[in-house]
Amino acid sequence: MKNLIVDHLSIRFGAANPVRDVCFQLDAGRSLGVVGESGSGKSLTALALMGLLPEQAQVSGELSWGGRSLQTMTERERRAVRGREIAMIFQDPMTCLNPSFTVGFQIDEVLKLRLGIRSSAERRKRGLEILGDVGIPAPETRWDAYPHQLSGGMSQRVAIAQALASEPELLIADEPTTALDVTVQMQILELLFSLKKKRGMSLLFVTHDLSVAGRLCDDILVMYAGQSLELAAAGAILKSPQHPYTQALLAARPHLGGGSGDRLKTIPGSVPRATEQIRGCVFAARCEKKFDRCEREAPAFDATSKFNRCFLSRNERGSL
């Protein structure tokens, strides 16, 4: 089993810099929730891991998978990893399955081309097993169905099935339930995490929902404006968040039992644009606890397994 290390990843598109500095480590068999608002760079980070960024993207930093650098690989080596060792499922299952091919065909090609199973009877048997594993009732009847004949929840189950068909060691799930009905969201998430446990794979779960990630994942990475701000165990993040942004995110959650007159707490201001040059801390402009130094200088941090990118946590307020 392999570890994933992302070290000072930055992605540029011309003048825009949507991913500024992302660091994290995901150990084999663990699950990491990547949490952030839209535009925080979490999906781009996921695509960078898959090597699926558009051609014009300039990537710097280090992506290491099982000790091998993903960036220095040839396209051929990269393709051997993509979809085989690292698989991915996407946000909208209704547009992610090919409308012209049956469910069976789309799973079958993974078993045939990625796992190299020669016998078509064997592939069909394996494929039906996988469809059963992802909770599709009566898989035989779904094998020859086309994607448009399935509901959103069913489609996402099929998408999970075709990602898992190649028996990956790491699954990246990019907001896998955002496009689904609320009633099936939790079912899909529970399925994902139970499959992760059953197969012993690692899971990178990208979401904007901090509480869901906190409940399901081992660790949480909080991202903001293209930077990773805090990485900690899920329990620790929920109980005692360190970074002011994480604290503000948690405070902004709606509470059951809150009075009907209570207003939701919000974070004032808006996320900096990807083209903006930021000298200091990326969150400084909206931070309640900022002081002079925050706007002049970016907090240094060492990308160890757990970190928090804020002067306050290091007691560095007085040092200048």
Added chain:
Amino acid sequence: MVQILFTEWSCNLILKTASRRLFEIGLTLLGVSLVAFFLIRMVPGDPVTLMIGERGASPEAIAELKARLGLDRSLIEQYGLFAAGAVRGDLGVSILSGRPVLGEFLERFAATSELGVLALILATIAGVGLGIVAALTRGRWLDRVSMSLAVTLYSMPIFWWGLMAIVLFSVKLAWLPVSGRIAVEYDVPLKSGWLLIDCWMMEAAWGEKVAAFWSALRHLTLPVIVLATVPLAVIARMTRSSLLEVIGEDYVRTARAKGLSPMRVIGLHALRNALIPVVTVVGLMLGTILTGAILTETIFSWPGLGRWLVSAVQSRDYPVIQGGVLLVAVIVVTTSLIVDLLSFWISPRLRDRGRS
């Protein structure tokens, strides 16, 4: 079980669509027969005058000829006779040759279809290929070159470009023959009507069969290329834009994420979807090909439908014109029906949408 149900549903749907289309086809043909019948009679001059010529004849002789051709009856009556005959498959006889219109049509149609089908195949293969190349090199020089080429081909008037092709390849370079279907020394008996096929069926030595085939192929080359240019350009542009659109789709990203080879991602996952609108365009190009055939056949002296109809118009051969135009319309609507069914077959989504 479910699989059986699915196919049964699709069949029902296809039958329903086909029967609705058949009704529309009936209406179309009625319209075409009316237009073809009355339009040519509105053109000054009539077959009798043209046959007798400028010198004239006695009024009795003219009246007698008119009566023999049925032109003395009222227009409504004439149309009624034509329509009643057409429904029974009898389109009358040509005034000029005295032979049945249907028989002449089928003979000429074989020559036109050999030209048209080959042109459509060439336009489809080359057009789709050019479109794919342009889409994959989007924005780079190869894309610009192929798309400028497409616009140029599209804008060239067929008669001009046909004549230029003859001047260059037949006259100056003498690579290819100027006109006709086959060199005069080969006497190939027509069976299928396609010389490329019939030359293998004639009773002759192998060497002569090969030589006849080669001659027919050389005669076909220029007219096929000239006839294919406009459809080729349209198909290339359609393929390019459709493929570019599909390449941005989520399911193509999914195919990449599965680690499939670029060949399979583009050639199977993207192209399969990108070709759905292209099939419709290829169907529409059939009309363009038949229109183009009239010019192309005139330029290359190709004994096909186009030349047949043009000379029928010149001599006001009413039965040939109304019957011929009606038969061309039958061919166009039938093939567009086939193309429609084909796009049903290649798009599962379309198959189901009509069902509800």
